[in-house]
Amino acid sequence: MATATAGAESTTTRTGFQVSKLFPSYLTGAILAVVGYFAGYYLIKSFVGPHLLAGTGTVPGNEPGDTYNFTEQALLWGFIFMAAGWFIGVGALKYVFTWLLGMKDPDHAEEMKLAGKDDGWIRYFRFTTDHKVVGIQYLVLVSLMLAVGGLLAMMIRTELIFPGARAFPTETYNTIVTMHGLLMIMATISMFIGPFGNFIVPIMIGARDMAFPRLNALSFAFLLISMAIFAFIPFVDMGQAGGAGGGVQTGWTLYGPLADQTGSGIIPLAVSVILAGVSSMLGAVNLITTVMAMRAPGMTYTRLPMFVWGIIASAILSALATSSFTVDLVMILLDRVYKTGFFIASTGGNATGVYLIGSNPMPGNGQTIPIGGNAWLSQNLFWFFGHPEVYLIVLPAFGWVMEVLPVFARKPLFGYKTGILGIMGVTVLSFLVWMHHEFVSGFLPELRGFYMATTEMISIPTGLVFLVAIGTLWRGKLWMTVPMLFALSFVWNFLIGGLTGVYLSDVPADIQLHGGMFVTAHFHFTFVGGALFGFFGAVYYWMPKMTGRMMDERLGQIAFWGMNIGFNVAFLSMLYVGLQGMPRRVADYDPAFATANFITSIFAYLLAASIVLYFYNIIVSWIAGEKAEANPWGAKTLEWQIPTPVPLENFEEIPVVTSGPYDYGEPVTAGSSTGAPGVQVAG
Amino acid sequence: MNSSRPNAIRTASIGWVIFTVIGEVIYLLLAPILAANGAIPVVASQRLADAYTIMYIFTIAAIPVFTLVVTFVGYAIYAFWNKGRPTEDGPAITGNARLQLTWILISIALAGFLYVVGFQGLAAIQASPQSNAIVVNVTGEQWLWNYSYPGYKNAGSTTLMLPINHQILFRIHSIDVQHSFWIPELGVKEDAVPGEINQATITPTRLGTYQVRCMELCGIYHAYMNTPVEVVSMSDFLSWVQAQPPVVAPPSAYVLPSLSAPVALVGVGKSS
Incomplete structure (x- = not known):
């Protein structure tokens, strides 16, 4: 954009390391987190449990001998105190108390200190409010989450390479499936909003920082402690095999009452995912406010870059949908630890007959009383979050693709407002389709027609994104950089993901395919081939601005082709095995499915190797890559108009925006030799 | 460079038609062979045969959509590839109202078609059970x-x-x-x-x-x-x-509801 001011040389001088800067920092946070964990654990285990509830420890109404599970209670409170200790330790609550006690509000100098002014590298290990520091922190953490989640995926593929469940016992395998699902969901939810929503979006709209910088730092602190607690899952109850076995046997859907029955790993899992959900909601509220309130003069809604639209749509979904899952997880915790039975069904003595589901002994849990819960409740709470959540992951990728296609086609975006309609249409519709995950659940079967219709309608706004992509490429001057390749591969992969989704939207076809590998392959085409590859492209695209270094082109190309070939063969083969009738989330399978599974596993290894190569490229380029100029791609959005590295408050003077983000090329008048008929002249 | 390809849309459209025909022919020839060789389970009910017919129709409808996007994107990559970094910009085409409207209308029509096809099958699935079932x-x-x-x-x-x-x-x-x-x-x-x-x-x-x-x-x-x-x-x-011996006591202390009258399929399970 023409009016961006070139910021002066950064006024911050980074000084060396001082021990005093460790107080507070993530080090003190970690220390207090450990202290908090043991305090919480032993408070319950040694004091509250035996003393306050002794003698009354029997669950009201339960059979004698079924006592509260003090170990799980202690674990739960251990993790809650752990999180509390962490927030105190990193200094996240300092300003809450200064405000509470009526002390002086921090002045600008103090705010700058909190934003990491003159802090050197230590600012990445503190509660730092600068949105660019938070963005880098997210980038590293999300990459680690993706790496661990990918490792779990490779363990799954290793188990499935041959029939026979040879690599892991089934209970370990189920735990791996659960962890892979949830970790990847949390990573992919954060992978655009976290690194790029924080680092890039405020600059794109011409703001000096996020609307709520401390909330921003807090949302990262939430995700960090969430991941620390997530790491406990395999180490709790594993191998104790208390009836239902260790680990978490539920898959990422965490359906009750299976979640009430499974191993104690569900305790750290639920606490961790609740914290990640809070992190995601805080980040979403912050981003929405920032875009609504902090835009530079002249940055009207119709001049917002498409990536900002994608992030905003995703943030709206995150803010509105995540709480449903949080409620679900709280109910699971209450069910397990305090025996509430939200998901333990019981219909003792109704008019049509008597069947006492609740009197069925739940293995490993001893829950034996009809309580009156409902198993469908868990499914509905989960999927009311679960379906908006898949668009939460994909919409920023939509935005990113529409963001970079004009840059590398050197043309304005084709149908900018159509693109917005696509993103916002998906946002609205995504709240109306969740029941298609329950077409065979028996819940309100008369509504299946309605949800079939809404699900099929979602193909309309999604299709607009393809129109925008084709129109933007058409007659452009295509510059085949690595981000451009990733954007094009998004079109291919998401096309397959979208078309296979059409089969699943249809009730008769879905009845045959539901719960099988076809579904797994379908959503991996949208999440991995679509969103995740979009993330890899986005890293390549914004790396020069975020780190001041270019990524290696050659390595990027090799990784791109490895990823796409590995991914496509692996998951097309998985679509096939799904048609054959292989169920999802099984450790062992019929030998009839062996060939396709073998192919999937081999090409999944190629995919993983290419992603490892890509991360190697990121690390090597970050350390020793070619120095990047301020605007290596010749893009017109604001983030490229300011110097690299970006100074602390981004803009010395807030820019005044006078034109749109994609004003490439000479305006074409109707009838000229290059223009297609019906061209709208750029305003 | 752009003016050197005045017929780009026509060329890509012809390519689209050709690829669609090829795709449909391959699919129509290959699908029965794959189906007979283990790509889908053996079909042992009319319901399942109908479900596969729907999938078959969907695939026939999906092939033109797939080839449309792939042909036009593929042709754009082939025809408008700029070797190295472009020194000048492309034409400032910001949209085409007629094309956008046509696209939206066609996708609405396609979604409607999918719904009509699916709803036929749904009606059969939701039909009340026969009294002698x-x-x-x-x-x-x-x-x-x-x-x-x-x-x-x-x-x-x-x-x-x-x-x-x-x-x-x-x-x-x-x-x-x-x-x-x-x-x-x-x-x-x-x-x-x-x-x-x-x-x-x-x-x-x-x-x-x-x-x-x-x-x-x-x-x-x-x-x-x-x-x-x-x-x-x-x-x-x-x-x-x-x-077979009768079930005297159901396995784990539950008793099924009375089954004297078949219950309409819709709304089952809400009585509790």
Whole structure:
């Protein structure tokens, strides 16, 4: 954009390391987190449990001998105190108390200190409010989450390479499936909003920082402690095999009452995912406010870059949908630890007959009383979050693709407002389709027609994104950089993901395919081939601005082709095995499915190797890559108009925006030799 | 450079038509061969045959959409590839109102078509069971299936035996956690939900031994929750079912509701 001011040389001088800067920092946070964990654990285990509830420890109404599970209670409170200790330790609550006690509000100098002014590298290990520091922190953490989640995926593929469940016992395998699902969901939810929503979006709209910088730092602190607690899952109850076995046997859907029955790993899992959900909601509220309130003069809604639209749509979904899952997880915790039975069904003595589901002994849990819960409740709470959540992951990728296609086609975006309609249409519709995950659940079967219709309608706004992509490429001057390749591969992969989704939207076809590998392959085409590859492209695209270094082109190309070939063969083969009738989330399978599974596993290894190569490229380029100029791609959005590295408050003077983000090329008048008929002249 | 390809849209459109025809021909030739060689389960009911017909129609409709996007993007990459970094910009085309409107209308029409096709099948699935349907109570438990035949003195079994060419009404529930009752060859799938009774009907039309698979993750041995199903002639079925011992006490202290009157499929399970 023409009016961006070139910021002066950064006024911050980074000084060396001082021990005093460790107080507070993530080090003190970690220390207090450990202290908090043991305090919480032993408070319950040694004091509250035996003393306050002794003698009354029997669950009201339960059979004698079924006592509260003090170990799980202690674990739960251990993790809650752990999180509390962490927030105190990193200094996240300092300003809450200064405000509470009526002390002086921090002045600008103090705010700058909190934003990491003159802090050197230590600012990445503190509660730092600068949105660019938070963005880098997210980038590293999300990459680690993706790496661990990918490792779990490779363990799954290793188990499935041959029939026979040879690599892991089934209970370990189920735990791996659960962890892979949830970790990847949390990573992919954060992978655009976290690194790029924080680092890039405020600059794109011409703001000096996020609307709520401390909330921003807090949302990262939430995700960090969430991941620390997530790491406990395999180490709790594993191998104790208390009836239902260790680990978490539920898959990422965490359906009750299976979640009430499974191993104690569900305790750290639920606490961790609740914290990640809070992190995601805080980040979403912050981003929405920032875009609504902090835009530079002249940055009207119709001049917002498409990536900002994608992030905003995703943030709206995150803010509105995540709480449903949080409620679900709280109910699971209450069910397990305090025996509430939200998901333990019981219909003792109704008019049509008597069947006492609740009197069925739940293995490993001893829950034996009809309580009156409902198993469908868990499914509905989960999927009311679960379906908006898949668009939460994909919409920023939509935005990113529409963001970079004009840059590398050197043309304005084709149908900018159509693109917005696509993103916002998906946002609205995504709240109306969740029941298609329950077409065979028996819940309100008369509504299946309605949800079939809404699900099929979602193909309309999604299709607009393809129109925008084709129109933007058409007659452009295509510059085949690595981000451009990733954007094009998004079109291919998401096309397959979208078309296979059409089969699943249809009730008769879905009845045959539901719960099988076809579904797994379908959503991996949208999440991995679509969103995740979009993330890899986005890293390549914004790396020069975020780190001041270019990524290696050659390595990027090799990784791109490895990823796409590995991914496509692996998951097309998985679509096939799904048609054959292989169920999802099984450790062992019929030998009839062996060939396709073998192919999937081999090409999944190629995919993983290419992603490892890509991360190697990121690390090597970050350390020793070619120095990047301020605007290596010749893009017109604001983030490229300011110097690299970006100074602390981004803009010395807030820019005044006078034109749109994609004003490439000479305006074409109707009838000229290059223009297609019906061209709208750029305003 | 752009002016050197004045017929780009026409060229790509011809390519689209050609690729669509090729795609459809390959699909129409290949699909029956793949289907006969294990790409899909053996089809042993009209319901499943209808479901595969729908998928078949969807694929025929999806091929032009797929080739449209791939041909136009592919042609754009081929024709407008700029070797190295472009030194000048492309034309400032910001949209084409007629094209955008046409695209939206066609996608609405396509979605409507999908809905109409799907709704036909849905109506058959949601139809009320016939009054003479043979009722089979299906009980999922970790990690096996129990069956009982209330019309035949509550005969109980852990293997499922079904007569051919007669409607079966499954009443499916679970005594512990969610399971999903699926017979791939019959195309019947319904979750077994604790505390609820779900219903599904199916009429087997082919003799043979098939398999019940659990399709909902239900704990440690979910992968092994598969049991055989046999579709036999009515006389074989009757002699088998009369030889089965009646279920006196259901396995884990539950009693199924009275089954004297078939319940309409819609709205089942809400009475509790």
